[in-house]
Amino acid sequence: MQLSASFIRAVNLNHRGHYVHxxxxxxxxxxxxxxxxxxxxxxxxxxxxxxxxRRK
Amino acid sequence: MATVISLGRRRVSHRQSDRDYEPWSGPKRQxxxxxxxxxxxVVVTLLTIVLAAFLSSPDEKAVTIGxxxxxxxxxxxxxxxxxxDGTSGxxxxxxxxxxxxxxxxxxxxxxxxxxxxxxxxxxxxxxxxLRPLQGAAGAADLKGALATWADASxxxxxxxxxxxxxxxxxxxxxxxxxxxxxDYGPVPVMLxxxxxxxxxxGLDGALLAQGRFYQTDYxxxxxxxxxxxxxxxxxxxxxxxxxQWGMMNETGNYPGQAWLWLYTFWYQVKPFxxxxxxxxxxxxxxxxxxxxxVLVPFIPGLRLVPKLIPVYRLIWRRYYxxxxxxxxx
Amino acid sequence: MSVDLEEHGGASWTAWVRRRALRSFPPDQLLPDSQPVxxxxxxxxxxxxxxxAFLVVLGSGGVLALRGPAWWHGSSVGHxxxxxxxxxxxxxxxxxxxxxxxxxxxxxxxxRRAMTWITGAVSFLASVGAAFTGYLTQQNFAxxxxxxxxxxxxxxxxxxxxxxxLDFGQMLMWHIVLLPLAVGVxxxxxxxxxxxxxxxxxxxxxxxxxxxxxxxxxxxxx
Numbered sequence: 001m002q003l004s005a006s007f008i009r010a011v012n013l014n015h016r017g018h019y020v021h022x023x024x025x026x027x028x029x030x031x032x033x034x035x036x037x038x039x040x041x042x043x044x045x046x047x048x049x050x051x052x053x054r055r056k
Numbered sequence: 057m058a059t060v061i062s063l064g065r066r067r068v069s070h071r072q073s074d075r076d077y078e079p080w081s082g083p084k085r086q087x088x089x090x091x092x093x094x095x096x097x098v099v100v101t102l103l104t105i106v107l108a109a110f111l112s113s114p115d116e117k118a119v120t121i122g123x124x125x126x127x128x129x130x131x132x133x134x135x136x137x138x139x140x141d142g143t144s145g146x147x148x149x150x151x152x153x154x155x156x157x158x159x160x161x162x163x164x165x166x167x168x169x170x171x172x173x174x175x176x177x178x179x180x181x182x183x184x185x186l187r188p189l190q191g192a193a194g195a196a197d198l199k200g201a202l203a204t205w206a207d208a209s210x211x212x213x214x215x216x217x218x219x220x221x222x223x224x225x226x227x228x229x230x231x232x233x234x235x236x237x238x239d240y241g242p243v244p245v246m247l248x249x250x251x252x253x254x255x256x257x258g259l260d261g262a263l264l265a266q267g268r269f270y271q272t273d274y275x276x277x278x279x280x281x282x283x284x285x286x287x288x289x290x291x292x293x294x295x296x297x298x299x300q301w302g303m304m305n306e307t308g309n310y311p312g313q314a315w316l317w318l319y320t321f322w323y324q325v326k327p328f329x330x331x332x333x334x335x336x337x338x339x340x341x342x343x344x345x346x347x348x349x350v351l352v353p354f355i356p357g358l359r360l361v362p363k364l365i366p367v368y369r370l371i372w373r374r375y376y377x378x379x380x381x382x383x384x385x
Numbered sequence: 386m387s388v389d390l391e392e393h394g395g396a397s398w399t400a401w402v403r404r405r406a407l408r409s410f411p412p413d414q415l416l417p418d419s420q421p422v423x424x425x426x427x428x429x430x431x432x433x434x435x436x437x438a439f440l441v442v443l444g445s446g447g448v449l450a451l452r453g454p455a456w457w458h459g460s461s462v463g464h465x466x467x468x469x470x471x472x473x474x475x476x477x478x479x480x481x482x483x484x485x486x487x488x489x490x491x492x493x494x495x496x497r498r499a500m501t502w503i504t505g506a507v508s509f510l511a512s513v514g515a516a517f518t519g520y521l522t523q524q525n526f527a528x529x530x531x532x533x534x535x536x537x538x539x540x541x542x543x544x545x546x547x548x549x550x551l552d553f554g555q556m557l558m559w560h561i562v563l564l565p566l567a568v569g570v571x572x573x574x575x576x577x578x579x580x581x582x583x584x585x586x587x588x589x590x591x592x593x594x595x596x597x598x599x600x601x602x603x604x605x606x607x
Binding site for chain 3: 072074075076077078079080082083084085086087088089090092093096097099100101103104105108109110111112113114116117118119127149151152160161163168169170171172173176190209272273274275278279281282287290291296298302303306307311313314315316333335336338340346349350351352353354359361362363365367368369371372374375376378379
């Protein structure tokens with residue numbers, strides 16, 4: 001069973017990495033995406049209304 | 057009024073702490089924990105399957121000593137020469153590999169590197185050059201070279217090895233073929249045979265097995281490879297080097313270990329980046345910061361930050377809006 | 386004629402454990418079907434999300450264990466399971482850190498909940514260690530580089546003398562036995578502490594703001 005055959009793998013991440021340089025900071029685009037996603041998710045979690053008013 | 061508030065503050069904060077501790081007696085809402093957990097588990101499992109199916113995972117093949125010796129024979133021989141004359145990284149490391157106490161890193165006056173002593177003894181000349189060659193000796197010139205080596209005094213062995221090491225370093229690209237004429241004894245023959253052994257794959261097995269059948273400890277092959285430049289050059293090409301924030305990174309375009317950002321940060325800045333004690337100093341700093349992290353509830357100032365940066369007003373805004381807000385008095 | 390152990394302060398260890406457990410965790414506190422009204426924010430889901438990801442990490446790791454540490458290099462099914470293990474770890478660490486951010490800004494250690502914070506923080510550190518040993522035991526180029534680099538930090542403070550990152554066998558056993566056990570125990574204690582002390586109540590609003598919210602609320606009431 002070819003579960004990870006190339007027709008499933010939409011994004012090939014095995015190419016040479018891309019990096020962002022900013023002063024002393026060097027960060028991979030992949031890591032930057034992860035960190036920005038985490039911050040966005042945290043922000044969304046704080047701001048989005050939580051459903052339900054089932055008082056007991 | 058202001059005086060009453062300030063006089064009352066100590067008692068107030070103690071009462072608030074009691075209120076925070078007491079079981080909640082206010083209004084409640086239905087909350088299905090088991091359903092929440094089930095939904096979370098299903099969602100996370102599906103998310104994992106999707107990520108795995110679409111993005112896969114990296115698997116750069118390991119570097120064998122055979123591959124190193126074939127791709128970079130000059131670097132291999134230069135490294136083997138430093139193992140033989142005791143100037144390689146492993147040979148001059150200190151604890152836990154060798155007995156040189158002066159090689160240890162220090163934190164202030166302390167050298168914790170020395171405290172456990174030598175627990176993984178390495179004799180670089182024997183382990184990486186002589187023993188593998190003795191196991192492989194078949195060719196007549198190798199037998200002769202090894203015999204010449206064994207018959208010589210330790211002083212003479214060191215002279216030959218050091219001279220050859222220096223001669224290689226003097227060539228344009230560590231090329232043994234361009235080494236100037238000199239008295240190197242049996243060393244060139246020995247190292248050439250070591251190269252042949254390595255290129256055939258035999259040295260991988262010899263360094264790992266160490267005369268045993270079962271083995272799971274890769275200390276010797278890894279130390280030997282890491283003493284050369286080939287592995288490091290490959291790593292630098294993948295942005296994994298220590299001065300490239302490499303600890304956070306992964307091969308290719310994959311996300312790495314973003315949580316190591318603070319640990320690797322110190323290696324990019326002085327004094328850590330230029331100090332011979334860099335590793336120990338960074339460990340000291342991170343141990344301290346980890347202790348601070350664990351003990352946040354007890355650290356004055358730090359434990360006030362949530363009140364000073366009032367994200368809580370957003371998190372609980374519905375509660376504050378709909379129910380009696382707590383007062384401080 | 387049965388002996389009333391409660392009355393006689395019986396010598397049974399079993400009864401003692403049962404009494405202590407029930408006192409600390411009455412069933413409707415261990416598995417409540419209600420929460421205080423202030424538990425109404427998406428920030429509260431990251432604890433259970435972290436726990437779920439941890440279970441997927443354990444599960445995918447368990448499947449990898451079925452065929453051994455070299456399986457995934459030669460099998461596409463194995464490689465897929467390895468990918469699940471990697472991404473569940475990324476989700477685990479991501480959710481855990483977001484959970485940590487939320488708990489920090491809620492000052493969730495209040496009301497004698499310091500141990501909840503401490504067990505959580507130590508779980509984080511143990512998880513970093515577990516992930517580290519995982520990277521070491523991939524048996525590929527990354528493992529080689531990570532091992533030969535990490536040894537310097539650990540050796541410099543004497544830890545490397547006992548915890549040899551170049552020893553695949555040792556690192557594998559730490560990764561699949563000792564560290565998952567440590568993280569698991571810490572997480573269980575952490576969750577039990579939350580059940581024991583309840584979810585931390587909201588920080589009190591500063592007085593001037595409290596009055597402002599009150600009068601605004603009075604004005605807004607229908």
